[in-house]
Amino acid sequence: MLGVAWYLVSNTLANLEERRIASGFAFLWREAGFEIGEASFQRYSASDTYLKALVVGLANTFKVSLAGIVLATVLGATVGLFLVSTNRLLKAVSRAYVEFMRNVPLLVQLLFWYALVTETLPPPPEALQPLPGVFLSNRGIFFPLPGSAPVLDGFNFSGGLAITPELAALLVGLVTYTAAFIAEIVRAGVLSVSRGQFEAARALGLTRGLAMRYVVLPQALRVIVPPLTSQYLSLTKNSSLAVAIGYPDLVSIANTIINQTGQAIEGIAVIMAVYLTISLSISVFMNWYNARIK
């Protein structure tokens, strides 16, 4: 085993020397020299360091993952409750949704949403306006904020809250895909609570909605939470597919850096370290939670 490891390391060092690539993380303090389409919570310009570029990518990953987790939970829980509802039409529509979403690769769905936004929405001057102040265009989606409404300024809007086509496609894709899996988890959780519990609550005079809210769901949560956290984890890992549609998340920025500097080992080490930290923290939380509810 050690022999194999030594062999690989010596090969790698020889290769790096031959290609004149310095090993180590010193390159992180050099100037990045590339622009990033969007930077969340901070300013970034091409004259900043590679380290700063990676931080921007990390912030973008966190932003899209957190927004995705919140929205997917809401949509997934709603569809999950539809799956156990007594209305046949509602049940059939949500079943079709879940089956279709779960059996098509997320990457295909992301490319589809990106094509839908960039190809079928009109350019900013003819932007759709579904609600007053909200604009849909092929350059992005614009929402009004208090004190700043989006205004058409030349070929694009300025002001308000802007969501780029990349972010919109990534978020819609991640949310609708993960929600289908969450819906199945919620359905299984609700079905795991024995029917007697629901009937007893109804006999006490609670309405269907109240019986669900106060009697069934709290008990179902015990079954729902463990698989739900693993869905959150896979949503975070899936956000790395951003690289396919050009949203600057951690992986796509690290990829750009690898292509520019040739520091493949360091770049991949950064990606892996970040995701492993996230995975491990979530599993530590899960163990704590499981110990608490037992």
Add this chain to the structure above:
Amino acid sequence: MNKFWSAVLGGVVAFLAWKFIDWALIHAVWQPDSSTCRAAQGACWGFIAEKHRFILFGTYPYAEHWRPALASIFLVLLWLLSAWRIFWKWWLGALWLAGLSVIGILMWGGALGLPYVENERWGGLILSLLLSTFGIAFAFPLSILLALGRRSDMPVIQALCVGFIELVRGVPLISILFMASVMLPLFLPAGVSIDKLLRAQLALIFFAAAYLAEVVRGGLQAIPTEQYEAADALGLTYWQRTATVILPQALRIAVPPLINTIIGFFKDTSLVVIIGLFDLLQTIKVSLQDPAWSGYGVEAYLFAALVYFAFCFAMSLYSRRLERR
């Protein structure tokens, strides 16, 4: 009130369904003519009609397209046979070996009068099917070893297996694919190189093995201790006990979740497009770069979605039927 909302919902569903049918069928253009497509209001299926050979077979020589087509059919037939319980015999393995050799001869050629086609030119659907088939074929035995290793009494082996499984499951597949495409060449001695397809295949095998190992472990955990004790009482060695008593029972329990993992893996093979392999998605992307046909991404990706859906939905129906037994 409930009836009212049902009616509203029915109205909305009917309206959306009508809108979709109007776009996808009634006003759609089916003939491969890009100027008719530009003028039409509906979907442009003419794009698929024009590019279907390239999308399905990639850069494989045009005159030889029947070879990947036949190979795909063979591969799907092999899978269908394996799904049938009466074929779960020892000779199924032999059948697979024979089938895969036939597919290899068809794809590479260079024998029986077929011209040789190097694997850089393979592409489209057959590439996705082959990547998943070989991925599972090699990952499955590896995953059994990993699962056994994780439950082993030897601390070094246990630590290595746990480390490998958790490492692979903790990072996104893309990072493993990047590792195979940019890092693996650095590990090899000068002058030795592995081609791109094989590198992606290796990454997919390791990825699948880690996920399958956890499913196999679930099956192993479901076996009661009495089974182990009874096998020990008969004087069986570790390997005899594992091969004849524990594994046959554990794998039987694990079949439905194994199929679900396989479905997930098949979907995940679509990621090889990111490292530039010519799978179904890459051929679509390249087709969309043709200026005469640019801007039909919605139709193109719906087509890809339907192809993947057909395979995945069939597998998930099958796994549900097994579970009900």
